[in-house]
Amino acid sequence: MYKKVTNKDVLALEKLIDKTRVFIYDDSISEYSKDELGTLIGKPEVIVKVESTKEVSKVAKYAYDNNIPLTVRGSGTGLVGACVPLYGGIVLDMTLMNKIINLDEENQILEVEAGALLMDIADYTKARGYLYAPDPGEKSATIGGNITTNAGGMRAVKYGVTRDWVRALEVVLMDGTILEFGKKVVKDTSGYSLKNLIIGSEGTLAIVTKAYLKVVSLPEKSLSLLVPYASLEKAIEQVPKILNSGTNPTAIEFFTREALEYSETFLGKKFPDQNSPAYILLTFDGSQAEVDENAKKASELLINKFEAVDVLIVDTDERNEDVWSARSSFLEAIKASTPLMDECDVVVPRSEVSDYIKYTYELEEKYGLRLPSFGHAGDGNLHIYICKDDLSDEEWEVKLDLVFHDLYKRAKEVGGLVSGEHGIGYAKMEYLKESLGDVQINLMRNIKAAFDPKNLLNPGKIV
Amino acid sequence: MYKKVTNKDVLALEKLIDKTRVFIYDDSISEYSKDELGTLIGKPEVIVKVESTKEVSKVAKYAYDNNIPLTVRGSGTGLVGACVPLYGGIVLDMTLMNKIINLDEENQILEVEAGALLMDIADYTKARGYLYAPDPGEKSATIGGNITTNAGGMRAVKYGVTRDWVRALEVVLMDGTILEFGKKVVKDTSGYSLKNLIIGSEGTLAIVTKAYLKVVSLPEKSLSLLVPYASLEKAIEQVPKILNSGTNPTAIEFFTREALEYSETFLGKKFPDQNSPAYILLTFDGSQAEVDENAKKASELLINKFEAVDVLIVDTDERNEDVWSARSSFLEAIKASTPLMDECDVVVPRSEVSDYIKYTYELEEKYGLRLPSFGHAGDGNLHIYICKDDLSDEEWEVKLDLVFHDLYKRAKEVGGLVSGEHGIGYAKMEYLKESLGDVQINLMRNIKAAFDPKNLLNPGKIV
Structure with a gap:
């Protein structure tokens, strides 16, 4: 099996990079043994904080030559254990590689190191009149983490996901080879x-060290509409109609009064509207005229044809902050409502969202568990939280497994997939296998072996 | 090596599917031995016209069990020999699998068989108020061919390429296994x-039998601007500025008077404007108000800041037909101007297009060859034609190879890639290898082996 990290290895790593950036693991830095969800634990033997692609290459080569497993870590905000070093070895901490290197305005491409934070990229581009559109909730995540989970976020309805915004990647293979996949170009059909x-x-395949991201001109204006509905079902049923209305929304989120209550408790602040059991939150962006036209048309349709109770225009900064801070706090708010929770990030066809949510209510009854949820109505991606509350550890383990099986089984039945944007990591491997079947998993294993024949890079994940 | 197809195999294939759809190759059906460019020849032994995924699976399994190579063919409109059966064996003709199966309006997904033609998909969706945005020039291509070359086309500036519009694929592996990759969902991070x-x-990896394509509401309006320039250089220099102007064009094409002359000769019809050596052709689409606003803003910028000689609004059907038929005829028109030609489909960063075109003029001088070109200015994808004219076969072979090496070498130097949208097939393998290097080619070979360990599926292509 793998070689254990010895003192000799630590000395060698200190020589390869810099003594002050090599840390032997102990429980005072236990954050390196888990991710945001915190339930999966795997302790690294040594942590190396790299500052350059060359250093990544040197460390990878050393690990490769010495048969030591290597796990890459960004901000550690993942929810499926993907950055947890299950087999010990080296954790490569990418957070010092956080530079925004260059904005190539002629080609509309932003060059960043993998450890750059989403919030820094957003600030940097906005200040220069550009938009990097993917907008996952967790702004302190690194772009490298976003890329390797193909993060989605709120604006996916109009702008797509991270995948659609990556022009090229600099990567380091497990043996230390530095490569570039893709170029600063728009079209590419040059091999696989x-x-x-x-x-x-x-x-699991290679270490992303640098990314060339597509950016576009910053839209002149952005405007949200908060749309109360008499029921969640009624709300979600309108989503395909909104999408087919030609009004080109940027985001279509849904949430219930219940989710808002978690948020109100967590933020200590009332949501601007208190009257409805369910809401759709719509955003439009573009030129002034375009946004005005689309929002106006959508408002009329919502009231006259799409059964909305009302349409509240979110047109002041204060109102915008109130609405979006509530929406953005759901994960943290639900987390704060229970001693322990786990998450299901299924994605289903948009037409199935309403029935799927109803199914979670059935499961709440069936197992006597709380399953609060919210989600991206515009793209069928749901976040369903399974709360431990006052269950014993044993009951929790048993019920969690049963609920997950039911949830993923139903997702498969209605044409969905295990993960929309949070990934598989370690936590969802079993369900991925059930969802895709042995042949696809074997293809993936063969691909893994093609990149990492010694199975040293983040072993025990995905397949 | 591979097993030769015998009478016994033909009888077995006739039994597996239908006697009337199995053809032993002879020169009366020589189209099966080449593609659109016609320079690479490889004769199949038998052609099977399949009608269903099940038939594809049966034929693939038979070929797999009997070690017979299998090459898939759509309309044969490729330009790099990708559908030419270099090692004989079976050609799987997909053109009877041309059904448009279903338009799922709720999920905005069109389900089609792989042999469906682009023009039929365009008509079908348009009639129902939807747009499948990728718009490659060759409308008689199959969607399967478009997917397996990741075809680009004119609208890539705003809408991206084929890759961005494929939600899921049904494929058949070489051993006959039928799988589905992806689902009718927007987000997906469920394994590789x-x-x-x-x-x-x-x-080369699997046979695409069915595709689930993203569609969007048909834009209310589309409007083109024909923009004459004093020189091609001046024209192309404006492209990044247009892209950064916030006017969101759908397409940005460029062409020279020279290309128009080929087209005028070929079509027997004068181009609507005769006064300028170079043109940019811009398109906008969206709602009425959006298009009007963007076209107006762009026109003002073009005249006042972007050095245009004039801006001609293409606002009648007749004018639109004249302009776009000219633009669409370049490939055929240049082909008609020479007994033989080959094509270079490089893609370079947008900022490099102007210099790269100048470099082709240098090569014309250097080799005494004609290299007419045109291209997608908005995405850096150029189509450069190397014309044989009155060269002897020997001179042609030698010069063609030299020119290609120069062209691809320069593309690499300026951060470009071998192919933007036409692929590698057989014709560009050598240049792909020079461009990407051995490590990437070896990764690709390992991936090929992961899918097709016996190397039976379209052997001798890409890697």
């Missing part, structure tokens, strides 16, 4: 798309 | 993206 294979591979 | 590996794989 290795770039697209790396996107969503959760650090 | 096998779907994205198939897209652009030119029939």
Whole structure:
């Protein structure tokens, strides 16, 4: 099996990079043994904080030559254990590689190191009149993490997901080879798309060190509409109609009064509207005229044809902050409502969202569990939280497994997939296998072996 | 090596599917031995016209069990020999699998068989108020061919390429296994993206039998602007500025007076404007108000800031037909101007287009060859034609190879890639290898082996 990290290895790593950036693991830095969800634990033997692609290459080569497993870590905000070093070895901490290197305005491409934070990229581009559109909720995530989970976010309805915004990647293979997949170009059909294979591979195929991201001119205006509904079912039923109305929304989110209550408790602040059991939150962006036209047309349709109770225009900064801070706090708010929880990030065809949510209510009854949820109505991606509450550890383990099986089984039945944007990591491997079947899993294993024949890079994940 | 097809095999294939759809190759059906460019010849032993995924599966399994190579063919409109059966064996003709199966309006997904033609998909969706946005020039191509070359087309500036419009694929592996990669969903991070590996794989990894395509509401209006320039250089220099102007064009094409002259000769019809050596052709689409606003803003910028000689609004059907028929005829028109030609489909960063075109003029001088070109200015994808004219076969072979090497070498130097949208097939393998290097080619070979360990599916292509 794998070689254990010895003192000699630590000395060698200190020589390869810099003594001050090599840390032997102990429980005072226990964050390196888990991710945001915190339930899966795997302790690294040594942590190396790299500052350059060359250093990544040197460390990878050393690990490769010495048969030591290597796991890459960004901000550690994942929810499926993808950055947890299950077999010990080296954790490569990418957070010092956080530079925004260059904005190539002629080609509309932003060059960033993999450890750059989403919030920094958003600030940097906005200040220069550009938009990098993917907008996952967790702004302190690194772009490298976003790329390797193919993160989605709120604006996916109009702008697509991270995959659609990556022009090229600099990667380091497990043996230390530095490569570039893709180029600063728009079209590419030059052999198999290795770039697209790396996107969503959760650090198991190669180490992403640099990304060339597509950016576009910053839209002149953005406007949200908060749309109360008499029921969640009624709300979600309108989503395909909204999408077919030609009004081109940027985001279509849904949430219930219940989710808002978690948020109100967590934020200590009332949501601007208190009257309805369910809401759709719509955003439009573009030129002034375009946004005005689309929002006006959508408002009329919502009231007259799409059964909305009302349409509240979110047109002040304060109102915008109130609405979006509530929407953005759901994960944290639900997390704060229970001692422990786990998450199901299924994606189903949009037409199935309403029935699927109803099914979670059935499961709440069936197992006597709380399953609060919210989601991206515009793209069929749901976040369903399974709360431990006052269950014993044993009951929890048993029920969690049963609920997950039911949830993923139903997702498969209605044409869905295990994960929309949070990935598989370790936590969802079993369900991925049930969802895709042995042949696809074997293809993936063969691909893994093609990139990492010694199975040293983030072993025990995805397949 | 491979097993030769015998009478026994033909009888077995006739039994597996239907006698009337199995053809032993002879020169009366020589179209099966080449593609649109016609320079690469490889004769199949038998052709099977399949009608269903099940038939594809049966034929693939038979070929797999008997070690017979299998090459998939759609309309044969490729330009790099990807559908030419270099090692004989079976050609799987997909053209009878041309059904448009279903338009799922709720999920905005069109379900089609792989042999469906682009023009039929365009008509079908338009009639129902939807747009499948990718718009490659060759409308008689099959969607399967478009997917396996990741075809681009004119609208890539705003809408991206075929890859961006494929939600899911039904494929058949070489051993006959039928699988589905992806689902009718928007977001997906459920293991390695096998779907994205198939897209652009030119029939070497699996046989695409069905596709689930994204569609959007048909834009209310589309409007083109024909923009004359004093020189091609001046024209192309404006492209990044247009892209950064916030006017969101759908397409940005460029062409020279020279290309128009080929087209005028070929079509026997004068181009609507005769006064300028170079043109940019811009299109906008969207709602009425959006198009009007963007076209107006762009026109003002073009005249006042972007050095245009004039802006001609293409606002009648007749004018539109004249302009776009000229633009669409370039390939055929240049082909008609020479007894033989070959094509270079490089893609370079947009900022490099102007210099790259100048470099082709240098090569014309250097080799005494004609290299007419045109291209997608908005996405850096150029189509450069190397014309044989009155060269002897020997001179042609020598010069063609030299020119290609120069062209691809320069593309690499300026951060470009071998192919933007026409693929690698057989014709560009050598240049792909020079461009990407051995490590990437070896990764691709390992991926090929992961899908097709016996190397039976379209052997001798890409890697």
